[in-house]
Amino acid sequence: MVDQDRIIKINIEEEMKSAYIDYSMSVIVSRALPDVRDGFKPVHRRVLFGMNELGNTSDKPYKKSARIVGEVLGKYHPHGDSSVYFAMVRMAQVWSLRYPLVDGQGNFGSVDGDSPAAMRYTEARLSKLAEEMLRDIDKDTVDFQLNFDDTLKEPTVLPTRIPNLLVNGASGIAVGMATNMPPHNMSEVLDASMAYIDSRGEITIEELMEHVKAPDFPTGATIYGYAGVKEAFETGRGRVILRGKAEIEHEDHHEKIIITEIPYLVNKAELIKYIAELVNDKRIDGISNVNDESDRNGMRIVVDVKRDANSGVVLNKLYKLTALQSSFSVNNIALVNGRPRQLNLRDMIKAFIDHRQEVVLRRTRFELKKAEERAHILQGLIIASDNIDKVIAIIRASKNPQEAIETLMETFALSDIQARAIVEMRLRQLTGLEQSKLRAEFEEIEKLIAYLNEILANEDVCMQVVKDELQEVKDKYGDERRTDIVYASEELNPEDFYADDEMIITISHMGYIKRTPLSEFRAQGRGGVGAKGSVTRDEDFVEYIYPASMHATLLIFTAKGRCYWLKVYEIPEGAKNAKGRAIQNLLNIEPGDKVNAFIRVKRLTTDKEFINSHYLLFCTRKGVIKKTLLEAYSRPRQNGVNAITLREDDGLIGVCMTNGDNEVLIASKNGRAIRFHESEVREMGRIAAGVRGMRLADDSIDEAVGMVCIKKKENEAPDTILVVSELGYGKRTALDDENGEPIYRITSRGGKGVKTLNVTEKTGKLVAFKNVTDENDLMIINKSGIAIRVSVSNLSVIGRATQGVRLINLEKRNDEIASVCKVLSEPESEEIPENENEVNGTSETNSISETEQ
Known part of the structure; x- marks a missing residue:
């Protein structure tokens, strides 16, 4: 009878439905989709936070990747070690991220699809750019939550100064939805963000597109046609055509096609292998040989063209039949307030600016509180320095520190914090120079408090702070576009295949x-x-x-x-x-x-x-x-x-x-x-x-x-x-x-x-x-x-x-x-x-x- 009482009868259909919905939402919210504010999935956020907690910053020596993975696994991310390691590896690959966030040392794979070395062989540390994403995290700028065993706290989002979702993109497959977001040029995105601030949020997508021209991929290449880019910016969905960069070199007896850049996410070794297969299968005529002459100076794939063949026609056939021309399907889905949403360009920039504004306000409140606390102590120290003889006499006459504190509080109408600071004051602060320093510091603190209060009270001042910090990031890390844009071209013309x-x-x-x-x-x-x-x-x-x-x-x-x-x-x-x-x-x-x-x-x-x-x-x-x-x-x-x-x-x-x-x-x-x-x-x-x-x-x-x-x-x-x-x-x-x-x-x-x-x-x-x-x-x-x-x-x-x-x-x-x-x-x-x-x-x-x- 006891066992029967412990059995609860339920409808299996309802239970499966409920369990699958719970699982789906867990995948969507806690695994596969990035947050619109910092552009990270939980695993990436935990890796960077764990490295920061380890003190594994760009100005310190590298640490073993296994040490980093162990730190993240043990404290924040209760999943397999490979998921953490490969997430960290990808953030270190210059051909995967437009702006790498991890500085890796060792074999972190290659554009040919080679696997990275095991975590016990490689080392890593935060890049300078990643530190910009973690800056001010100790100033109560973001919310923290308990980790999986409720023993530690981890951030729910990073107080990033970089619009990471746009500049590095994201991809992920959830349940019933997926995201595939291309990277963009940081200078362009920051210019667009500052233009958004200047317009007080009234800027249109077309005006933003004057700053953000198109996606900017780490492997360069050329965007071929603008219709898909425009559609993606306006709706959050679109198809961007990418072409590798190739030039025709003329030699005495024949011509060569030199490929120096390939489309994003294309495996170079597989591309060369497929070209060779097409030649062997007689699907492409006119190619005598294909060599990979890439080195540390850059990519160089050499396609030798037969004497009687037309190089332009051969190149167009390569675009048509191989991944030398491929498409990137844009699907901008990210979490907004914990819910998945399809976002256009303006939505993403607005979400980032709103996040930065909140970070600045929370940081300002934190710094104001600290400044007011310091000003309060300085007031007490200044009172003590003005009445130093009497203070010394009180302290000498007291039997213990607590009696001295209480006497000082009664004599000079001080708070407990001020009195304790006076009792703990060092003798060197009794010099005239130190006393003038106290007054100078107090004046600076007063100015800082007034400025911080102005930030909190005046939204224009707050937004100017946000803008100035974005300009600072642009000046430090902004660079030129890598991906060219051919505006007028679309699909390949059949004439391209015939000389x-x-x-x-x-x-x-x-x-x-x-x-x-x-x-x-x-x-x-x-x-x-x-x-x-x-x-x-x-x-x-x-x-x-x-x-x-x-x-x-x-x-x-x-x-x-x-x-x-x-x-x-x-x-x-x-x-x-x-x-x-x-x-x-x-x-x-x-x-x-x-x-x-x-x-x-x-x-x-x-x-x-x-x-x-x-x-x-x-x-x-x-x-x-x-x-x-x-x-x-x-x-x-x-x-x-x-x-x-x-x-x-x-x-x-x-x-x-x-x-x-x-x-x-x-x-x-x-x-x-x-x-x-x-x-x-x-x-x-x-x-x-x-x-x-x-x-x-x-x-x-x-x-x-x-x-x-x-x-x-x-x-x-x-x-x-x-x-x-x-x-x-x-x-x-x-x-x-x-x-x-x-x-x-x-x-x-x-x-x-x-x-x-x-x-x-x-x-x-x-x-x-x-x-x-x-x-x-x-x-x-x-x-x-x-x-x-x-x-x-x-x-x-x-x-x-x-x-x-x-x-x-x-x-x-x-x-x-x-x-x-x-x-x-x-x-x-x-x-x-x-x-x-x-x-x-x-x-x-x-x-x-x-x-x-």
């Missing part, structure tokens, strides 16, 4: 595309035999071959009026005899749609001046023309955009880029062509439908077959107009005669135009309208699949209204020409222009328009 090398892009008639390094094409003189180009299917051929740099952009337009973007580096690379890849496999082109035009721009998103001074001209089958600023197409989207609004029975046939001063020619199936200046077409928005460019015949058969944009050329042979009919007839016609009079007369847009081909039953309708020079060849493809290559230079220039000559003999009675393509002439298939300025700037159906950026 802006010159490439040759080839596009086949059936839509296969590839890029080939320019170095694979050797230059030939005029009349050379050329070299074998792309291997294509039997019925396919290379239609376009032109230079482009890796960072250039292709704007691709389809018959349904859609615009897609393709970076040159996104085009699959292949040897010059490779087939390439279908464009439809690279873009999200709708079924039933097909690519009809390409425009190439060197710097589509960065060269604002260029895209705001150039235009795109669109032409549709129904003779509609539209002119839009290139800038409207400078914001790429993965799924493309509508480039022009088309009617259901219409389709896009050509796009060309102009500088605003081009002439435009449009030809129709019925053999008519119109010529007008592009200024006739007003500028419109991206999704506009356009205006009439050419009036077509009333019959349902007539439609536009091509558009040509003519740029004025100096010191070059002018382009000629080539027309081809569906039954194989064609001809070349000059734009202007020898006297400069226009053969194709210039009119307003919207007219029927003039005859460009005498269309008869013998010739058939017009199917192709091109601008050509003697440098071009024609690829003529029949509907039956037969292709023939014709040199343009073999075609003579004849009149505008003629029917032309037979270009191809159509053997089958019902055969017709399906398409006509302009290509580079065969002997010069390898003569690639040296730069983009040499490329023709015209565009037509299925053609490329080159820029002159």
